[in-house]
Amino acid sequence: MHVFLNGQIVLEEQAVVSVFDRSFLYGDGLFEAIPYFGGRPFRWAEHLTRFARGAQLLKIRCPFSDEAMRKAADELIARNKMPDALLRLTLSRGVSAMRGYSPKGADSPTLVMNLHPLTRPDPEKLLKWKVIIASQRLPAGEPLAQFKNANKLPQILARAEADDAGANEALLQNSDSHVVEGTTSNLFWIENETVNTPPLVAGILPGVTRSAVLDICRALKIKSQERNLTLAGLKQADGVFLSMSSMGIVAVESLDGVKLPEPAVIHGIHRAYCDLL
Amino acid sequence: MHVFLNGQIVLEEQAVVSVFDRSFLYGDGLFEAIPYFGGRPFRWAEHLTRFARGAQLLKIRCPFSDEAMRKAADELIARNKMPDALLRLTLSRGVSAMRGYSPKGADSPTLVMNLHPLTRPDPEKLLKWKVIIASQRLPAGEPLAQFKNANKLPQILARAEADDAGANEALLQNSDSHVVEGTTSNLFWIENETVNTPPLVAGILPGVTRSAVLDICRALKIKSQERNLTLAGLKQADGVFLSMSSMGIVAVESLDGVKLPEPAVIHGIHRAYCDLL
Known part of the structure; x- marks a missing residue:
């Protein structure tokens, strides 16, 4: 499985973050889970709007534009050959220079994208x-x-x-x-x-x-x-x-x-x- | 700076966890911060008791005994030559086999210990x-x-x-x-x-x-x-x-x-x- 990590597509085993990453230490991050069916996302814009609202509330500056994330997500779908997948987009505030809860100076966020298997709902089967x-x-x-x-x-x-x-x-x-x-x-x-x-x-x-x-x-x-x-x-x-x-x-x-x-x-x-x- | 990670003392740069670690994804973990002065912890037992209560409430099985953690903590203090330090002990549920919040099958917790600089309080200066x-x-x-x-x-x-x-x-x-x-x-x-x-x-x-x-x-x-x-x-x-x-x-x-x-x-x-x- 390939994973997107801060601009690179890497193997799952290489997808690691520092133990000083604030999402690991404090849950200082946010995520989205966007369904892809047949290689296309469902309601991408709505998910990204909520993601952006969260990033704004937490004051985490996402280092990639919506377009760059969409391009990377599509590439991840192709590389993993998973046209039906749940895309998880994770944004952490990254590593702080200082110990503690203050977000001051923690300005290198971590962006991860990865896929999970997904089955398209069957209209005949609730x-x-x-x-x-x-x-x-x-x-x-x-x-x-x-x-x-x-x-x-x-x-x-x-x-x-x-x-x-x-x-x-x-x-x-x-x-x-x-x-x-x-x-x-x-x-x-x-x-x-x-x-x-x-x-x-x-x-x-x-x-x-x-x-x-x-x-x-x-x-x-x-x-x-x-x-x-x-x-x-x-x-x-x-x-x-x-x-x-x-x-x-x-x-x-x-x-x-x-x-x-x-x-x-x-x-x-x-x-x-x-x-x- | 040396960091304790799952039984090994490693360099800070090598202290990494998977992006699938549940504390990174969901904040599914707990921690303690224990002050060391002159190479000795202050109220170690009280901190460890609270830590154990948290692990029990979250049902995360800490892979190390209190004695093993104390030994590793003392070694970390010595290796980093920091007799006055704040020891951070972090326990994450680790990586899940399955996507989602269920802790079922997530049974390889991650234990991290690291140090932060600490100044002993001055009795003459509040x-x-x-x-x-x-x-x-x-x-x-x-x-x-x-x-x-x-x-x-x-x-x-x-x-x-x-x-x-x-x-x-x-x-x-x-x-x-x-x-x-x-x-x-x-x-x-x-x-x-x-x-x-x-x-x-x-x-x-x-x-x-x-x-x-x-x-x-x-x-x-x-x-x-x-x-x-x-x-x-x-x-x-x-x-x-x-x-x-x-x-x-x-x-x-x-x-x-x-x-x-x-x-x-x-x-x-x-x-x-x-x-x-």
């Missing part, structure tokens, strides 16, 4: 996941939630709880006791034929696939709205599904072991999403 | 810092706050605010609007001749120097207590100081630009702390 509610909470209104930051311990702990329960994903509540998102997915639920999803101010990731789902709802004339919901409310829903760039649309088959209804609208949104790819 | 209140908040009651985890973006953002304001440190409030700690320091304030510090359940680091300060208060028969305080309350305090392993006791000279009183008790605690080293 994935169905067992989901649990994690005990770990997320802070409501957290500005760092606006992009994929490299501080993922809450998600890792929640995901470990899912593993222990034999589940595919864990949903997290925020500090206001609203169910807000999965560890790697945005949350939707159906109620009175309306598709609902938590608002961004709840402290969730503005997912690219989340946004595609809202586009699909408009196109298919399905009512949709953003609102907060407690766990008790979620358990009463007419159906629950998740969205993520790597998998697309996934139905929640059971929540904490209780089977959920699976209305036709979830299948319709899944098929419409597959049509976009 | 450091005085300008401090600001950061806009970033910390989640109250966060279990991850119980140890030095590798998710430090909130502290980095707060510290960047301090840099911008020309301050030495930033204090953070938690989601309950209590002032809880600095980015790298525990918080104390004096009120009615009593030394106060926030309780651990507020979501703060159980600092080793914080604990030493409470010991000193008992020894010097200074009343002390743990309690919550709002920013308005802190501004009314008879004096404010910080504690941290790297610097010891530091008086807060000004808070958001407003000069604070500097009662004799802070000097007394500082001198007593220097006596312990």
Whole structure:
């Protein structure tokens, strides 16, 4: 496998960073995961916009332009012969001259791009996941939630709880006791034929696939709205599904072991999403 | 400079980890910073106990015993000829076989030890810092706050605010609007001749120097207590100081630009702390 590291395409074994890299020491970095199908990225611009917003919030100057990154990403897809792949783009603040949290003088960021195998969603086959509610909470209104930051311990702990329960994903509540998102997915639920999803101010990731789902709802004339919901409310829903760039649309088959209804609208949104790819 | 990396002492330039290391990707790791004075660590056992508690919470199996780490740390001090140094001990979950947050199968952790220059505190000279209140908040009651985890973006953002304001440190409030700690320091304030510090359940680091300060208060028969305080309350305090392993006791000279009183008790605690080293 070839990896892009600071302007060079190198073998995986040579893709290394200093133990003084700030993303290794403090999680001082951010990332994106962009799906490629048939050698072309899906919603490249939306991913890069979120990436740039994160870099701006953290004040990390990305050393490559969007065009240079796109060129390098395409080359990586070609070199690895992986037309269907999930591209991970990682930007770290790099090495500091000084010890400590201050970003002052840490002005040689590290940019990494690498690929993971990816399967194109099948319009005839909706994935169905067992989901649990994690005990770990997320802070409501957290500005760092606006992009994929490299501080993922809450998600890792929640995901470990899912593993222990034999589940595919864990949903997290925020500090206001609203169910807000999965560890790697945005949350939707159906109620009175309306598709609902938590608002961004709840402290969730503005997912690219989340946004595609809202586009699909408009196109298919399905009512949709953003609102907060407690766990008790979620358990009463007419159906629950998740969205993520790597998998697309996934139905929640059971929540904490209780089977959920699976209305036709979830299948319709899944098929419409597959049509976009 | 020599660095300990997974059982080997190597040159700084050779101290590298894979770009697939989970602490680089997600901040999936933890650390400690242990002061050495005259070639001997200060409160080694307390630091290692906190480190072990963190490793247990994250379920990362440290590949070295405390004794092996102590031996390696002492050797690092000798090899680098730095009898006064801050030892950083970093444990990452290492590389995963699978993409994603699940820690399943990531069972080859990475252990790094390195040194930073350190100056022994001077009993005759109390450091005085300008401090600001950061806009970033910390989640109250966060279990991850119980140890030095590798998710430090909130502290980095707060510290960047301090840099911008020309301050030495930033204090953070938690989601309950209590002032809880600095980015790298525990918080104390004096009120009615009593030394106060926030309780651990507020979501703060159980600092080793914080604990030493409470010991000193008992020894010097200074009343002390743990309690919550709002920013308005802190501004009314008879004096404010910080504690941290790297610097010891530091008086807060000004808070958001407003000069604070500097009662004799802070000097007394500082001198007593220097006596312990």
